[in-house]
Amino acid sequence: xxxxxxxRRVVAEAVTHVVDGLIEASLRGVDSHGVHLFPLYMRELxxxxxxxxxxxxxxxxxxxxxxxxxxxxxxxxxxCVAMDRAIAMAIKSGVAFxxxxxxxxxxxxxxxxxxxxxxxxxxxxxxxxxxxMRAFGSTEAxxxxxxxxxAAPIASEDPxxxxxxxxxxxxxxxxxxxxxxxxxxxxxxxxxxxxxTLDPEAAEMLxxxxxxKGYGLGLCIEILCGALNGGTFSSEVSEMFGEAKPGRRxxxxxxxxxxxxxxxxxxxxxxxxxxxxxxxxxLRPESSSTAMLLPGEREGDIQRQREISGIPISLSRWxxxxxxxxxxxxxxxxx
Amino acid sequence: xxxxxxxRRVVAEAVTHVVDGLIEASLRGVDSHGVHLFPLYMRELxxxxxxxxxxxxxxxxxxxxxxxxxxxxxxxxxxCVAMDRAIAMAIKSGVAFxxxxxxxxxxxxxxxxxxxxxxxxxxxxxxxxxxxMRAFGSTEAxxxxxxxxxAAPIASEDPxxxxxxxxxxxxxxxxxxxxxxxxxxxxxxxxxxxxxTLDPEAAEMLxxxxxxKGYGLGLCIEILCGALNGGTFSSEVSEMFGEAKPGRRxxxxxxxxxxxxxxxxxxxxxxxxxxxxxxxxxLRPESSSTAMLLPGEREGDIQRQREISGIPISLSRWxxxxxxxxxxxxxxxxx
Numbered sequence: 228x229x230x231x232x233x234x235r236r237v238v239a240e241a242v243t244h245v246v247d248g249l250i251e252a253s254l255r256g257v258d259s260h261g262v263h264l265f266p267l268y269m270r271e272l273x274x275x276x277x278x279x280x281x282x283x284x285x286x287x288x289x290x291x292x293x294x295x296x297x298x299x300x301x302x303x304x305x306x307c308v309a310m311d312r313a314i315a316m317a318i319k320s321g322v323a324f325x326x327x328x329x330x331x332x333x334x335x336x337x338x339x340x341x342x343x344x345x346x347x348x349x350x351x352x353x354x355x356x357x358x359x360m361r362a363f364g365s366t367e368a369x370x371x372x373x374x375x376x377x378a379a380p381i382a383s384e385d386p387x388x389x390x391x392x393x394x395x396x397x398x399x400x401x402x403x404x405x406x407x408x409x410x411x412x413x414x415x416x417x418x419x420x421x422x423x424t425l426d427p428e429a430a431e432m433l434x435x436x437x438x439x440k441g442y443g444l445g446l447c448i449e450i451l452c453g454a455l456n457g458g459t460f461s462s463e464v465s466e467m468f469g470e471a472k473p474g475r476r477x478x479x480x481x482x483x484x485x486x487x488x489x490x491x492x493x494x495x496x497x498x499x500x501x502x503x504x505x506x507x508x509x510l511r512p513e514s515s516s517t518a519m520l521l522p523g524e525r526e527g528d529i530q531r532q533r534e535i536s537g538i539p540i541s542l543s544r545w546x547x548x549x550x551x552x553x554x555x556x557x558x559x560x561x562x
Numbered sequence: 563x564x565x566x567x568x569x570r571r572v573v574a575e576a577v578t579h580v581v582d583g584l585i586e587a588s589l590r591g592v593d594s595h596g597v598h599l600f601p602l603y604m605r606e607l608x609x610x611x612x613x614x615x616x617x618x619x620x621x622x623x624x625x626x627x628x629x630x631x632x633x634x635x636x637x638x639x640x641x642c643v644a645m646d647r648a649i650a651m652a653i654k655s656g657v658a659f660x661x662x663x664x665x666x667x668x669x670x671x672x673x674x675x676x677x678x679x680x681x682x683x684x685x686x687x688x689x690x691x692x693x694x695m696r697a698f699g700s701t702e703a704x705x706x707x708x709x710x711x712x713a714a715p716i717a718s719e720d721p722x723x724x725x726x727x728x729x730x731x732x733x734x735x736x737x738x739x740x741x742x743x744x745x746x747x748x749x750x751x752x753x754x755x756x757x758x759t760l761d762p763e764a765a766e767m768l769x770x771x772x773x774x775k776g777y778g779l780g781l782c783i784e785i786l787c788g789a790l791n792g793g794t795f796s797s798e799v800s801e802m803f804g805e806a807k808p809g810r811r812x813x814x815x816x817x818x819x820x821x822x823x824x825x826x827x828x829x830x831x832x833x834x835x836x837x838x839x840x841x842x843x844x845l846r847p848e849s850s851s852t853a854m855l856l857p858g859e860r861e862g863d864i865q866r867q868r869e870i871s872g873i874p875i876s877l878s879r880w881x882x883x884x885x886x887x888x889x890x891x892x893x894x895x896x897x
Contacts, residue, residue, distance in 0.1 A: 291626035292656025292824030321627025322659045322818070326825045349790065364852045365845040377782045379789070387785065389778035421848070436772025443724035443857045446842070447712045450722065454714070454834035455684065457826025461841055483657070489627030490661050491792025499789035506796055507781070510700040513756070517699045522778045 228265055235272060237279045241304035248303040252335040253538040256529035257390075259399035260335035262538060266548050267467075268301070268332075276476055277301055277331050283308065291320040294456055295327045299475045302333030306352070310339040310482045314346055321489025324351075326456030327480040332356075332467060336376030337390040337523075343484040344378040344386035347493060351483045352376040355452040357464045357476075360394050361432040363442035366421025368432045369461050370445030372397055373452075378523065381500045388523030393445045394433035398467075401430045452479035563600055570607060572614045576639035583638040587670040588873040591864035592725075594734035595670035597873060601883050602803075603636070603667075611811055612636055612666050618643065626655040629791055630662045634810045637668030641687070645674040645817045649681055656824025659686075661791030662815040667691075667802060671711030672725040672858075678819040679713040679721035682828060686818045687711040690787040692799045692811075695729050696767040698777035701756025703767045704796050705780030707732055708787075713858065716835045723858030728780045729768035733802075736765045787814035 228249065232242040245268070253261025271277045281300030287293035293312060297305035309325040316323030333339070336352040343350025356371025372392040379387045395415045404411050404427035416430035417423055424430055435441025453460030458479035465476045487496035510519050540548075563584065567577040580603070588596025606612045616635030622628035628647060632640035644660040651658030668674070671687040678685025691706025707727040714722045730750045739746050739762035751765035752758055759765055770776025788795030793814035800811050822831035845854050875883075 287824075289654070289656030289821070289824040291652075291658065292820065294825050317626075319624070320655055321624030322657055323626065324657045324820065349785070362842070362845050362854070364848055365854060366848055367845045369842060369845055375779070377785075379785050387781070389782055391772075391775045391778060393775075395772060421846075436775050437726075437730060439857075440726045440771050443726060444710070446722070446838075446857065447724055449838065450684070450712075450714050450835070451820075454838055455820065455822055455825045455831060457830040457834060460834075460838060485627065485659065485786075485790065486624070487790055489622075489624040490629050490790045495792040496790060499792060499795075500785070503781075503784060503789055503795060507697070507704060510697050510702045510704055511756075513699055513701055519697070519700060522774075522781065 228262070231269065235269075235279060237272070237301070238281070238304075240308075241279075241281075241301045244304040244307040245301050248307070248334045248338040250538075251338060251341075251530075254530045254533045255335075255337070255526035256533070257335050257337070257526065258538075259397060259402075262540070263544065264332070264334065271331065271476075276474065281305075285312075291316055291323045293323075293325050295325060297327050297330040299329055299331065302331040302354075302478060302480070303338065305330045306333040306339045306480055306482060307342065309480065310342050310350065310352070310484070313482050313484045314343055314348060314350075317343075317348055317484035317486045318346075318488075322483070322485050324481060324483035326452070326458070327482070328456045328458035328477075329475065330478045330480055331476050332478065333480060335390060336374050337378065337388050337526075339482055340376045340378035340390075341386060341388060344380045344388070347380050347487070349377065349379045349485040349487070351481075351485075353448045353451055353481045355449050355460055355464060355479050357466045358461050359398060359433055360435050360442065360445050361417050361421055363435065363439040366417075370435075370442065370449055371464065372433065373445045373448040375444065375448070379500060380497075381504050381521075382497045384504070385523055385527030387500070387504075387521055388526065390522075393435055393441045393448065395436055395441075396433060398433065401427050401433075448481075451481040455481070563597070566604065570604075570614060572607070572636070573616070573639075575643075576614075576616075576636045579639040579642040580636050583642070583669045583673040585873075586673060586676075586865075589865045589868045590670070590672070590861035591868070592670050592672070592861065593873075594732060594737075597875070598879065599667070599669060606666065606811075611809065616640075620647075626651055626658045628658075628660050630660060632662050632665040634664055634666065637666040637689075637813060637815070638673065640665045641668040641674045641815055641817060642677065644815065645677050645685065645687070645819070648817050648819045649678055649683060649685075652678075652683055652819035652821045653681075653823075657818070657820050659816060659818035661787070661793070662817070663791045663793035663812075664810065665813045665815055666811050667813060668815060670725060671709050672713065672723050672861075674817055675711045675713035675725075676721060676723060679715045679723070682715050682822070684712065684714045684820040684822070686816075686820075688783045688786055688816045690784050690795055690799060690814050692801045693796050694733060694768055695770050695777065695780050696752050696756055698770065698774040701752075705770075705777065705784055706799065707768065708780045708783040710779065710783070714835060715832075716839050716856075717832045719839070720858055720862030722835070722839075722856055723861065725857075728770055728776045728783065730771055730776075731768060733768065736762050736768075783816075786816040790816070 278299040281298035340350030358368035362369040613634040616633035675685030693703035697704040784795040
C-alpha cells in the first residue's frame with residue numbers, strides 16, 4: 228500500500244499514518260475499517276477528493292485547545308497529527324482537545340485513542356460523517372453514524388477501548404446483508420421515506436441506539452466536530468460512497484487526551500484500572516460459554532492471532548480490489 | 563428549603579446550590595430530580611451521609627485539569643464548585659475538566675452544564691451511581707445509570723441540553739410503575755437474578771441503551787469519574803435508597819467546559835449553532851403532530867410555564883413529605 232501511495236505522490240508522513248492505521252484496524256478484526264478501505268481511498272485520491280500534499284494550518288491561542296485545518300488530506304493523517312498535538316498539550320496542561328476541519332474518512336477511531344492510551348493517557352476520538360441516522364421524531368436523516376471512541380491504559384494488558392457508532396449498527400452491516408442477500412434485523416434500518424425496512428437494498432437510514440438518546444449523542448458529536456470548529460455538519464458533509472465526485476468531503480473530527488497525572492496521579496490511576504478490570508471479569512456471566520470481556524479485549528486477542536495468521540480477505544473481495552486497482556496485490560504484499 | 567437547611571447548620575453556599583438546583587430541575591419538568599428529592603436529602607443529612615460543613619480539598623498541578631475532594635458535602639454543592647472552577651480554567655486554557663471524589667447525589671446533571679452554557683461555553687457533566695445497570699453478557703449489575711450531560715449555548719434561545727441516563731430508562735420510571743401498579747415495558751428491567759421482568763416490584767437492574775454500547779459508555783463514565791480521580795466505582799458506591807445507613811456514599815463526578823474562543827471563535831460558533839438548530843427544525847416530522855425539538859427545548863418551555871403556574875406536587879407525595887419532615891411545607895413555601 229505504501230508503494231502505491233508514494234507512487235501517487237502522497238506525502239510520506241501521511242503514507243505511514245494511512246498504512247499503519249488500515250493494517251492496525253484489520254489486525255484488530257475491524258475489517259470494515261481496515262485494508263478493505265484502500266481501493267475506496269485510491270478512488271477518492273484519483274478523483275481529487277483527498278489532497279495528496281495538504282497544507283495543514285493550525286489555529287492555537289490557548290494551552291489546552293486548538294484547531295487544525297486539514298486541507299482535505301487523508302483522515303488518518305490529520306487524525307494522527309491532531310492526536311499527537313493533543314497528547315503533547317495534555318501532558319503539559321493535564322487535558323487537551325483538538326478540532327479538525329476539512330478532513331476525510333479517518334478509518335477506525337481507535338487508531339487515534341490507542342496512541343494516547345499507549346502513552347498512559349485516556350484518549351477520545353469523535354468524527355462526523357454524512358447523514359445516515361434517522362433523526363428522532365423525523366423521517367429524514369440528520370446525523371451520521373457519528374462514532375464515540377474512548378481508550379484508557381490498563382497495566383500489563385490491552386487498553387480499555389470502546390469504539391462504537393451511535394447508530395444500532397454500522398453501515399457496513401447493511402453492506403454485508405446486501406452481499407449475502409439476507410434480510411436485516413427488525414428496528415435497525417429505514418427506507419428512503421424513513422419507514423422501517425428489513426430489505427438491505429432499500430435501507431437508506433439507520434436507527435440510533437436508545438431512540439432520542441443516540442440521536443442526542445449524534446447531535447453532540449455534530450456540535451463538537453462541526454459547530455465548535457466552524458466546520459460542516461449533516462448534509463454539508465458529502466457522501467462516503469460518492470467517491471467519483473470531485474468535491475471535498477469536509478469531514479470534521481474532535482480528538483483529545485486526559486493525563487491521569489493531573490488528576491489522581493499515574494500510580495493510583497493504574498491501580499484503579501486494574502481493580503476495575505478485575506471486578507468486571509469477576510461478574511457472573513449470563514451463560515457458561517460467555518466470558519466477561521472488557522471493550523477492546525477481543526480486538527487485542529484477534530490482533531495477536533492475526534499477527535501470526537495474517538489478515539483474511541475473501542476471494543470475491545480480492546477480485547473486486549484487483550478490478551479497481553491492479554496495483555493492489557503488490558501494494559498489500561509489500562507494505 | 564433554605565430555612566430547613568440553614569437550621570441544620572448547612573454551610574450557606576451549599577444551601578444556595580442545593581435549593582437552586584432542586585428548584586431549577588422541578589421548573590424544567592425533571593420532577594424526579596427536583597424538590598421531590600428534598601426529604602431524601604434531609605434523611606441523608608440526619609444520618610450523617612451528607613456532611614453539613616465539608617472541608618473541600620483541591621489538588622491541582624496543571625492548568626486544565628484538577629481534582630476536588632468533596633468531603634461528603636452535598637453533590638449539588640461540590641458539582642457547582644467544581645464546574646465553576648472548570649469554567650474559569652477553560653476560559654484561560656480553552657478546555658478544562660475537574661474530577662470530584664467523595665461526593666453525594668448531585669441531582670440533575672443539567673444543573674452544572676447549564677452554568678457553562680450560560681457563559682457561552684460547552685459544558686459536560688458525568689456522575690457514577692450505585693450499580694443498577696445489568697452488565698452486558700452478565701446477570702449482575704456493574705455500572706449505575708451513569709448519566710451523560712452536554713449543554714451548548716444557542717444565541718437568543720434555550721441552550722442545547724442533552725441529559726440522559728445510559729440505561730434505557732431511569733430508576734424513577736420503575737418507581738412510577740410501582741406507584742401506579744402498572745407493568746414495565748419489555749426489555750428494560752431485570753430481576754435479582756438478572757432475568758427479564760415486567761414486574762416493577764421485582765425489578766432490580768436496568769438494561770443499557772444499545773446493549774454493549776450503553777454498557778461501554780457506562781464503563782467509560784466509571785473510568786472518568788472513579789478511576790481517573792482515584793475514587794470509587796460500582797459496588798464501592800453505596801445505595802441511594804439506603805439513606806438510613808450512616809456510611810458515606812462516595813459518589814464521583816467529572817465536569818468540564820470547552821471555550822469556543824479556543825476553537826473557531828465565539829462568533830462563528832454562534833452562527834454554526836443557529837444553523838444547526840435551523841436545520842434540525844426543518845427536518846420532515848414523522849407525523850403532523852410531531853415538532854422537531856432540540857434536546858433541552860421542551861424543558862425550557864416547561865420552565866417558562868411553571869415559572870407562572872408553579873411546580874405541581876401530588877397530594878400523596880406531599881403527605882409523604884410531611885410525614886418525613888414536618889418542616890417541609892414551610893421550607894418549600896419560603897424558599
